[in-house]
Amino acid sequence: MGTTPPEALLICEHCDTVYRRRTLARGEVARCACCHAELERHHGLSLTALLALVLTAMIVFVQANMWPIVTLGLNGQFSGATLWGTIIAMWQQQAQVISVLAAATLFFFPLTKMLLLGWLLWFARLGRRAPGFAPMMVVLHYLQPWTMSEVFVLGALVAIVKAHLYFDVVADPGIYAYAALTLLITVFAGVDLRQLWELTPEDPA
Amino acid sequence: MSAFPRAAELGLISCHVCKLVCADALDGDDPSDEMACPRCGSALHRRKPSSYVRAWALLIAAFLLYIPANVLPIMRTASLNDIDDNTIISGVVELWVKGSPDLAVIVFTASIVVPMLKFLSLGTLLVSCQRGSDWARPQRAKLYRLIEFIGYWSMLDVFVVSLLTALVRFNLLSRVEPLPGVIFFGLTVVLTMLASMSFDPRLIWDGRDSDD
Numbered sequence: 001m002g003t004t005p006p007e008a009l010l011i012c013e014h015c016d017t018v019y020r021r022r023t024l025a026r027g028e029v030a031r032c033a034c035c036h037a038e039l040e041r042h043h044g045l046s047l048t049a050l051l052a053l054v055l056t057a058m059i060v061f062v063q064a065n066m067w068p069i070v071t072l073g074l075n076g077q078f079s080g081a082t083l084w085g086t087i088i089a090m091w092q093q094q095a096q097v098i099s100v101l102a103a104a105t106l107f108f109f110p111l112t113k114m115l116l117l118g119w120l121l122w123f124a125r126l127g128r129r130a131p132g133f134a135p136m137m138v139v140l141h142y143l144q145p146w147t148m149s150e151v152f153v154l155g156a157l158v159a160i161v162k163a164h165l166y167f168d169v170v171a172d173p174g175i176y177a178y179a180a181l182t183l184l185i186t187v188f189a190g191v192d193l194r195q196l197w198e199l200t201p202e203d204p205a
Numbered sequence: 206m207s208a209f210p211r212a213a214e215l216g217l218i219s220c221h222v223c224k225l226v227c228a229d230a231l232d233g234d235d236p237s238d239e240m241a242c243p244r245c246g247s248a249l250h251r252r253k254p255s256s257y258v259r260a261w262a263l264l265i266a267a268f269l270l271y272i273p274a275n276v277l278p279i280m281r282t283a284s285l286n287d288i289d290d291n292t293i294i295s296g297v298v299e300l301w302v303k304g305s306p307d308l309a310v311i312v313f314t315a316s317i318v319v320p321m322l323k324f325l326s327l328g329t330l331l332v333s334c335q336r337g338s339d340w341a342r343p344q345r346a347k348l349y350r351l352i353e354f355i356g357y358w359s360m361l362d363v364f365v366v367s368l369l370t371a372l373v374r375f376n377l378l379s380r381v382e383p384l385p386g387v388i389f390f391g392l393t394v395v396l397t398m399l400a401s402m403s404f405d406p407r408l409i410w411d412g413r414d415s416d417d
Binding site: 013035037086089097099105142146154161194 | 210211215217219221222224225246299300303304305308311312342343346347349350356357358360362363364366369370371373375378379383388391392398402406407409410
């Protein structure tokens with residue numbers, strides 16, 4: 001056992017079964033033979049492609065946050081909402097807990113994630129580890145479950161349908177930006193970012 | 206069962222954070238013994254620390270908050286001559302009756318089915334693991350991955366109420382305000398997510414070798 005380097009081994013996170021690692025071909029997914037959890041997945045996206053996607057996500061994210069999401073009309077009066085308008089409205093209406101939750105899961109966490117990822121990928125493309133690589137990778141790991149933009153998109157759809165019962169509803173560009181962002185998030189969901197540990201050399205030469 | 210060598214038997218630990226396989230140098234009898242991952246610096250554990258206690262505490266707290274989340278209204282719709290308080294269920298019923306049964310099903314799933322499924326599943330997992338049961342292990346492992354995957358979609362109703370609050374602001378004519386139920390519901394979702402993260406799915410498979 002002492003002869004195998006640690007990188008050649010893989011341990012299933014769900015049942016602790018140890019595997020010898022095998023290079024995956026395009027589109028292949030390694031599954032645990034014991035509990036059927038996914039061990040590793042090949043995703044065919046190069047570091048450059050990932051960086052391009054992160055940059056796209058950043059642009060779309062800015063649009064999604066600046067443009068109004070929905071506008072309501074009632075007897076000639078109009079009222080639109082942006083993400084931050086929503087967060088502020090909840091704060092003013094004595095629901096500060098929800099306001100903080102929404103700000104974190106819909107704004108600060110996704111933003112942090114994209115900035116960190118952009119930074120790490122930029123350096124990884126140059127073949128080295130970015131300054132602050134290890135702590136940033138740890139932060140990314142803990143942020144992973146706490147970004148909820150895709151839930152917000154579905155929530156916006158439900159809100160539109162509910163509001164449509166009483167008001168004139170116009171879907172604004174922000175909702176399309178959010179839809180695009182959801183697509184990008186789905187692409188990233190298939191990528192295990194921990195591969196960055198192996199793709200970059202330990203010591204920047 | 207030796208076809209599946211386990212990390213614990215081989216003296217290995219995988220890092221929770223970066224997945225690096227490390228040699229296990231922890232003193233099994235001394236719980237205060239600590240070891241850091243050589244690659245990312247996170248603390249290494251054979252199992253998530255005090256998994257049962259944390260998961261139970263968070264799950265019970267989440268369930269207690271889920272009661273006011275359902276009983277108290279989550280949203281007030283006020284217009285000139287009418288004030289209407291909606292609970293989660295009455296919101297679903299309204300959607301169903303007023304013409305979008307499909308969305309009603311989605312909201313019902315996210316707000317009622319998913320949290321209930323999480324309470325029942327995680328409760329079942331905790332009880333069966335504490336008993337060291339070997340019952341339906343692959344299915345229980347799958348159940349855990351399912352609740353991890355769907356957990357955060359419960360935030361749906363919270364975001365719906367938030368958006369409507371921001372949108373419907375026509376002074377006297379029509380207003381939407383959030384009510385305390387939505388705060389309890391938001392906290393329930395966060396606590397159930399924390400509870401399922403505290404549970405260590407490897408506990409499902411522990412003790413399987415002693416059974417053979």
